[in-house]
Each structure stands twice: as structure tokens, then as C-alpha cells.
Amino acid sequence: xxxxxxxxxxxxxxxxxxxxxxxxxxxxxxxxxxxxxxxxxxxxxxxxxxxxxxxxxxxxxxxxxxxxxxxxxxxxxxxxxxxxxxxxxxxxxxxxxxxxxxxxxxxxxxxxxxxxxxxxxxxxxxxxxxxxxxxxxxxxxxxxxxxxxxxxxxxxxxxxxxxxxxxxxxxxxxxxxxxxxxxxxxxxxxxxxxxxxxxxxxxxxxxxxxxxxxxxxxxxxxxxxxxx
Amino acid sequence: xxxxxxxxxxxxxxxxxxxxxxxxxxxxxxxxxxxxxxxxxxxxxxxxxxxxxxxxxxxxxxxxxxxxxxxxxxxxxxxxxxxxxxxxxxxxxxxxxxxxxxxxxxxxxxxxxxxxxxxxxxxxxxxxxxxxxxxxxxxxxxxxxxxxxxxxxxxxxxxxxxxxxxxxxxxxxxxxxxxxxxxxxxxxxxxxxxxxxxxxxxxxxxxxxxxxxxxxxxxxxxxxxxxxxxxxxxxxxxxxxxxxxxxxxxxxxxxxxxxxxxxxxxxxxxxxxxxxxxxxxxxxxxxxxxxxxxxxxxxxxxxxxxxxxxxxxxxxxxxxxxxxxxxxxxxxxxxxxxxxxxxxxxxxxxxxxxxxxxxxxxxxxxxxxxxxxxxxxxxxxxxxxxxxxxxxxxxxxxxxxxxxxxxxxxxxxxxxxxxxxxxxxxxxxxxxxxxxxxxxxxxxxxxxxxxxxxxxxxxxxx
Numbered sequence: 001x002x003x004x005x006x007x008x009x010x011x012x013x014x015x016x017x018x019x020x021x022x023x024x025x026x027x028x029x030x031x032x033x034x035x036x037x038x039x040x041x042x043x044x045x046x047x048x049x050x051x052x053x054x055x056x057x058x059x060x061x062x063x064x065x066x067x068x069x070x071x072x073x074x075x076x077x078x079x080x081x082x083x084x085x086x087x088x089x090x091x092x093x094x095x096x097x098x099x100x101x102x103x104x105x106x107x108x109x110x111x112x113x114x115x116x117x118x119x120x121x122x123x124x125x126x127x128x129x130x131x132x133x134x135x136x137x138x139x140x141x142x143x144x145x146x147x148x149x150x151x152x153x154x155x156x157x158x159x160x161x162x163x164x165x166x167x168x169x170x171x172x173x174x175x176x177x178x179x180x181x182x183x184x185x186x187x188x189x190x191x192x193x194x195x196x197x198x199x200x201x202x203x204x205x206x207x208x209x210x211x212x213x214x215x216x217x218x219x220x221x222x223x224x225x226x227x228x
Numbered sequence: 229x230x231x232x233x234x235x236x237x238x239x240x241x242x243x244x245x246x247x248x249x250x251x252x253x254x255x256x257x258x259x260x261x262x263x264x265x266x267x268x269x270x271x272x273x274x275x276x277x278x279x280x281x282x283x284x285x286x287x288x289x290x291x292x293x294x295x296x297x298x299x300x301x302x303x304x305x306x307x308x309x310x311x312x313x314x315x316x317x318x319x320x321x322x323x324x325x326x327x328x329x330x331x332x333x334x335x336x337x338x339x340x341x342x343x344x345x346x347x348x349x350x351x352x353x354x355x356x357x358x359x360x361x362x363x364x365x366x367x368x369x370x371x372x373x374x375x376x377x378x379x380x381x382x383x384x385x386x387x388x389x390x391x392x393x394x395x396x397x398x399x400x401x402x403x404x405x406x407x408x409x410x411x412x413x414x415x416x417x418x419x420x421x422x423x424x425x426x427x428x429x430x431x432x433x434x435x436x437x438x439x440x441x442x443x444x445x446x447x448x449x450x451x452x453x454x455x456x457x458x459x460x461x462x463x464x465x466x467x468x469x470x471x472x473x474x475x476x477x478x479x480x481x482x483x484x485x486x487x488x489x490x491x492x493x494x495x496x497x498x499x500x501x502x503x504x505x506x507x508x509x510x511x512x513x514x515x516x517x518x519x520x521x522x523x524x525x526x527x528x529x530x531x532x533x534x535x536x537x538x539x540x541x542x543x544x545x546x547x548x549x550x551x552x553x554x555x556x557x558x559x560x561x562x563x564x565x566x567x568x569x570x571x572x573x574x575x576x577x578x579x580x581x582x583x584x585x586x587x588x589x590x591x592x593x594x595x596x597x598x599x600x601x602x603x604x605x606x607x608x609x610x611x612x613x614x615x616x617x618x619x620x621x622x623x624x625x626x627x628x629x630x631x632x633x634x635x636x637x638x639x640x641x642x643x644x645x646x647x648x649x650x651x652x653x654x655x656x657x658x659x660x661x662x663x664x665x666x667x668x669x670x671x672x673x674x675x676x677x678x679x680x681x682x683x684x685x686x687x688x689x690x
Contacts, residue, residue, distance in 0.1 A: 009485055009488070009489075011489050011492065012485070012488050012489065012492065015492040015495075015496070053481060080480045080481040080483075080484035080485060081480055081481075082480065082484070082525050082528060083525075083528055083529050083532040084529070084582075084584035084585065084588070085532065085541055085582070085584070088541055088584070100484075100525070101484040101485065101487070101488045102484055102487040102488035102490075102491045102517065102521060103488070103491075104491065104495065105492075105495055155556075157556060157557075183553065183557055184583075184587075185584070185587055185591070186584050187525070187529070187584065187587075187588050187591075188522060188525070189591050189595060190522065190595055191558075191561050191595055191598070192561075193557060193558070193560075193561055196560040196561050196564060197557075197560060200560055
């Protein structure tokens with residue numbers, strides 16, 4: 001998997017590049033806006049990570065130019081501009097996800113993985129009506145959840161939460177990703193809201209069954225999957 | 229934003245232009261009436277005096293004739309003058325002591341003669357075409373020895389003239405009043421229209437569209453000079469706002485980039501095989517960075533809302549639905565703290581708003597109240613429609629805030645009691661207040677006896 005990283009701060013770029021390489025990705029780094037646009041147009045990339053404020057060419061302008069040229073490569077926007085409206089602008093300009101600085105490396109990696117799986121082989125999950133993780137099944141049509149043949153009753157929001165987790169099996173899903181996609185909230189509340197909702201969901205799907213499926217990933221978020 | 233929301237057109241009677249126009253009309257009415265009525269009375273007096281003088285002069289001539297030349301000469305003279313007199317409407321009658329008519333153009337002493345303060349009033353019978361008509365007349369009776377001479381004038385012509393003049397006067401007053409009122413009404417409408425265009429433009433600008441300018445009519449009148457002054461002021465404001473936005477933008481960048489670097493170093497440190505004590509310190513530093521980050525985000529969000537930039541993302545939304553989603557989100561947290569969190573939604577409190585900012589407003593109110601309300605407490609969220617307002621209330625039965633400190637509570641970085649964590653609690657209500665202002669709403673803190681009731685009201689839409 002090849003990733004283009006367009007970031008003008010060398011220390012941040014070095015750290016992010018190292019983190020991505022450690023996670024097994026191939027990384028090309030550009031520090032200049034024009035150079036980043038040229039590289040994105042020329043090379044085959046699976047994902048673009050573009051800072052919003054780049055020298056010589058604004059990050060959103062790069063995305064607009066790429067989209068106009070017909071590129072569908074997923075883009076993760078990095079930005080120091082963090083109000084909710086800035087996020088909306090970034091997504092409207094053609095970004096697929098928006099991450100505000102300062103971010104944790106774990107947050108970046110989780111989002112990169114989510115974007116890559118969505119764009120590649122993982123997209124199969126997005127179109128599927130029946131999601132399955134181990135013996136847990138979620139039917140998106142009839143909105144029913146069954147584990148080991150036993151029906152599980154969930155509220156509408158719990159269903160949405162589980163659905164999002166199951167759309168990303170064996171991937172780390174962060175708290176902010178859940179807030180954004182399950183509750184459509186693009187800011188961080190102070191309270192440990194997500195932890196409380198996850199523990200309630202865990203009660204429903206894991207408590208009466210031997211093997212837990214919903215795991216906490218320390219310092220990152222949550223993951224649903226068969227491996228512990 | 230539209231202006232109608234801000235202020236409906238000023239009621240006609242309360243408009244100062246209308247009042248000025250009405251005053252102008254009344255003054256014109258009084259002036260014109262005084263002028264025309266005094267002209268009328270002056271004319272009336274002049275006419276009266278003219279006929280009186282004529283009668284008086286004639287009486288003098290008759291008396292002299294009688295005294296110097298005797299009754300026969302007088303009779304003769306009267307007969308000679310009869311034709312002239314008839315033409316000018318004069319009447320006379322000379323009678324002897326027996327009541328016998330000697331001369332004159334009256335057939336007999338008028339039957340209805342009535343003495344008044346300045347002479348005799350009576351009626352003449354005259355022929356006009358085929359009709360017999362009564363003409364009013366006035367005159368003097370002159371005693372000449374044993375004879376009586378009645379000299380008078382037919383006043384019907386004079387009366388008719390006065391009547392016409394009276395009618396002309398009334399028409400004059402009426403028409404002048406009508407025209408003045410019409411002109412005044414048009415004038416006040418014009419003024420009202422220009423004022424309301426200024427009001428509308430100002431309302432638009434106040435709601436954040438600082439690039440708009442007041443229109444000038446090009447007539448270089450006082451409205452144009454007002455517009456140009458306001459426009460100069462707006463230019464300065466717009467400049468300041470843009471400087472502020474750029475400053476915030478670069479501040480965000482200049483603060484967040486070093487924060488990111490600090491984060492990176494802390495994270496790298498945590499990954500290495502440092503001693504546990506160092507790792508614990510690094511983890512705490514990381515938590516502190518997160519707090520700084522959150523405060524910074526809230527500050528920037530407040531600045532963003534205050535600048536009106538969030539206006540571009542307004543959409544119609546149901547406050548009750550939003551409240552329900554967020555209450556649902558917080559119910560498990562409240563339950564963990566043994567606080568009952570309930571929602572009461574009535575009607576359809578729909579409004580135009582920025583969903584993310586309003587969600588943050590509700591979240592801040594909820595986090596604020598959940599922080600202060602002790603276990604066993606109750607927090608009620610209400611979303612309702614009150615007249616033309618969409619209302620959102622968060623009421624608790626916690627310790628509350630004394631009424632005299634309500635205003636203070638909305639200021640940034642005021643912490644009214646000791647909150648457990650050192651997080652951005654000092655900014656929560658400031659952000660609420662900024663978001664309310666951005667939506668042209670009003671924010672009130674009330675005593676919930678016991679507890680605090682925070683009430684946000686917004687202009688509702690259907």
C-alpha cells in the first residue's frame with residue numbers, strides 16, 4: 001500500500017512517515033504544495049494524506065484539482081484549522097476524512113486503515129447486507145442481531161454503533177471516529193461517553209457468551225474481531 | 229439572515245416620520261384655516277360697511293334736502309332717483325303721518341319689519357322671472373318732522389356672495405388639508421422605506437455578513453451621509469474581523485503545530501523502554517496536552533461563532549430531535565453517576581441553525597450540569613415551541629448559581645465552584661453564549677429553586 005504524505009513540518013512528517021512504515025505502508029513525502037500535486041498526479045497511490053496549509057499550494061486546492069482530474073484516491077486531510085465548520089469545508093472540498101492537529105499517531109493509523117479498507121478489498125463489507133464476525137451476525141436489512149443463534153435486542157443507536165464496528169472488523173476504531181460516524185458529532189466532548197456506550201454494548205453482545213468479540217485497544221480505541 | 233426577523237416594520241403610528249407628517253398637516257390646517265377664515269370675516273365686514281355707508285350717506289342727503297327744501301322737493305328727488313336705486317338694490321319709502329305712501333319703490337311699510345341694534349331688518353317681495361321670492365333687506369328709519377323715511381338695501385346679493393365665499397373657504401381648507409396630508413403621507417412612506425432599508429441592511433450585517441454595505445441613493449441627502457458614515461464604520465469592522473480571523477487562523481496553526489511536535493515526542497518516549505516513573509510522567513503530560521488542545525479548540529470555536537463565519541452552514545433543524553439524540557447519548561453517563569436525565573419535547577421547535585454548533589451547545593450544557601449536580605439529582609432537558617421562539621432548556625436540581633452571579637457565569641474562565649477536573653469548564657458557557665448569539669437567540673440563567681435552569685431561545689421557523 002502506497003501513501004503520499006504532503007506535510008511541510010519536517011518533524012511531524014518524519015514521525016508520521018515512521019509510524020506509517022512501522023504499520024507496513026510504503027510512504028512518499030512531499031513538503032511543498034505544487035510538488036505534492038505533481039506527485040499525486042504522477043504516482044499510483046492508495047491514499048493521500050494532505051496538510052491543509054502547504055507552501056505554494058493550499059491543501060484543499062490540491063484535492064479540488066485531483067478530483068477535477070477524475071482521481072478517486074481517498075484523501076485524509078490534516079489541519080490546524082479545527083472548528084466544526086472547517087471540517088465540513090474539508091470534507092466538501094473532496095476530502096474523505098479530516099484530522100485536526102495535534103492528533104495521536106494511533107488516531108491517524110486507525111483512520112488510514114479505515115480509508116484504505118474502504119477503498120480496497122474492504123469495500124465488500126460496505127455493500128454487504130449481512131455482517132458477520134465470528135458467531136455474531138448483524139442483518140442490515142431486517143435490523144436484527146443474532147449471536148450463536150440467540151437474538152439480541154439493541155436500541156437504534158446501539159445497532160448503529162455495532163454496525164459501524166462490524167463494518168470495520170479487525171480494525172482499530174477510535175472514539176472520535178465513533179462520535180463522527182455514529183452520532184455525527186464533529187467535536188470532542190469531555191466525558192468518557194463512548195466508553196460508557198461501548199460497555200453497554202459489550203453487556204449485550206459479549207456477557208452471556210464465552211468468547212469476547214469487542215476488544216479495547218489501549219491508547220487507541222476499540223476493535224471487533226475474533227482474535228483477542 | 230433577514231431583517232424581518234430582527235424587527236418588523238415599525239407600526240405606522242409609532243414611526244417618527246408619520247408623527248412629523250401628522251404634525252405638519254395639523255400646522256398647515258391651522259395656518260390655512262386662520263388665513264381663509266379671517267379673509268372671509270374681513271370681506272363680510274367690508275361688505276356690511278359698504279352698504280351701511282351708502283345708507284348713511286343717502287340718509288344724510290335726504291335729511292338735508294328735507295330741511296332745506298321741504299317735503300315736496302324731497303318727494304320729487306326720490307321719484308327721480310327711483311330707477312338708479314332699483315338697479316343697485318336700494319329700497320326707500322317715504323310716508324306721511326297718516327301712513328300714506330308719498331314716494332319710494334316699496335308699495336307699503338314692510339309687515340315683518342324688525343328693529344335690531346343697528347337698524348331695521350325686513351323682507352322684500354321681489355319677482356324673479358315668474359316667481360315671487362323674498363329678499364332680505366336692512367335699512368334705517370329717518371324721522372323727518374311728521375314724515376318717516378325708510379332707506380335700506382337689499383342684502384340678498386351680499387348674503388349670496390358671503391355664502392359663496394364661505395363655501396370657497398371650506399373647500400380651500402379641505403383641499404389644502406387633503407393635499408398636505410397626502411404629501412405628508414408620501415413623505416413619511418419614503419422616509420420609512422429608506423429607514424427600513426437601512427435597518428434591513430444593518431440587521432444583515434450584524435448577523436455576520438460584514439461585506440455588505442448600506443445603499444446610497446446618490447442624492448447626497450442626510451440618509452446618504454448616514455449610509456456613508458455607517459459604511460466607513462463597517463469597513464473598519466470588516467477589516468478588524470478579517471485581521472482577527474487571520475490571527476486566529478495563524479494562532480491555531482502556530483499553536484497546534486508545536487503541540488503536535490510535543491505530542492510526537494511524548495508518544496515516542498512512551499513507546500521506548502523507559503522506566504515506569506518516566507512513562508507515568510509522560511502519560512500525564514500527554515493528558516495535559518489533550519486538555520490544552522481542548523481549551524484551544526473551544527476558544528477557536530468561540531471566535532469562529534462570534535465572527536459569524538458559521539452562518540454558511542445554516543440549515544433547518546428540529547431542536548427537539550437534536551435534544552433527543554444528545555440526551556440519549558448522555559443518559560448512560562448520567563445513569564453511571566445516579567443522575568436522572570430526562571427529555572420533555574413538545575411541539576416542533578424548528579429553527580435555522582448550524583447543527584454542529586448547536587449540538588456542541590447542548591453537549592456543553594449537559595456536561596456542565598452533569599458536573600455540578602450531585603448523585604440522586606435530576607436533570608430535565610426541554611425542547612419546545614413558545615410562540616415564535618424555539619426554546620431549549622436544561623434545568624437541574626443541583627446547587628445552582630446565585631442570581632447575582634448569573635451574568636458572571638457567562639464570562640470566559642469563570643469557575644463558580646470547584647469542578648473536579650481542570651478541564652475547559654471555564655469556557656463551556658461562553659461557547660454556549662457565543663452560539664446563541666450567532667443564532668440571534670437569547671440566553672437566560674434562572675433560579676430553578678433549587679438548582680439552575682439555563683434557557684436558550686431562538687427564532688423559530690415553520
